[in-house]
Amino acid sequence: MVDSELRERLLLNALVAYGDSCTRPSLTPNCPFYRATEDGPTCGEQCRQIAEELGFTQRPVVTENIGGLRMTGRVLPREVVAGVEDFDARRHFLSDRHQHAGKQAASTLLLRLRTACTNAVLGDPRDPDEDDATAIWQELSGRGFPVDRAAAGGLNWVLALAAASRSAAGRLRDLGLLAAPPPHSVPVQDEWEKFATRVASDREVMGEHGNVDMSRRRAERIRGTRVNLPNWLRDLDDSRDVIERLMQDPVLAYIFGPTFVPRLSQWFGRVLQEGSLSRLDNQVPDEHVFSSLPAQDYVDEAGLWLWTRLTETDLDTWSLFQSAVRVGVGRS
16 A cells, blocks of 8 residues: 555656646647647646645746846756756767758757857868758757857857967967978968958057057066967966967967957857858958957857757756746747
8 A cells, every 4th residue: 555645745746747847839738738729739737736735836937137038937946957867968969960950959950050160260171961050050040949149149259269269370380389281282371360460460459550569568468367268278288388478479469368359259249140150151350340349258148048058968057047947949
């Protein structure tokens, strides 16, 4: 004979889990309180009423303003949002990546989008077996997913560091931090290298008359302030020595200093918000537009939350909330 108290607790826990899993837009068609209307599926949340009658405290309904979005929903514990199994974005990627894009999870598509966009900015040739960024973007957009917000919030800094690496490539080779080009190859200065050199030669860096000594003094002032290095440079065993060597070059001091990468993040954030993916392929910002951008990180809190929620495996790295507000953003 099953203990009646334990039986009631089991049924209550099952009812609460049932209610937590019933999400918009589809709800739960086999629920006896489910109703189909012209405006879509609906119910009176009777499961929650019954749970409350049995002694369960309701999940609170809250409204949050995030990056211009007004989001209303019930607060759910992170373990409920994550599901029974630990969420592992890379595991989803490994199991999905050989399937047609239409059958891949949103987390897989976003990780592929990050790779495609980064390769475009770096100028790396695309794998013929891989979809380009536009195709992945269109797949996500077709599902009703706000890919423009998610990409702008989650990729702006990644692409800014990629562009900075490409801008500095020639000088990093001279310092022995990048592999030298193949023998007998014709040296060609990249568009991003030209762009960085031009921007670094303006009044902000070189002084009104292009005074190199002034630029070197500015490089000295950067020491002890924010240095924006890509991970592959920051993780070198002798990273402190690397930073010292970088700061001795006026252009590198500017590229990895406190203003260039943040302005790039502003530019890429705007490009992604507009969905202008063609501008990622070997296109550099207009110098006047670039100089007018604020020298601070591009921020889209709602987009960053969407991005980290679907691409980060560790719950503690999710952006903004310790618990998630349940909202409908289309099929995930």
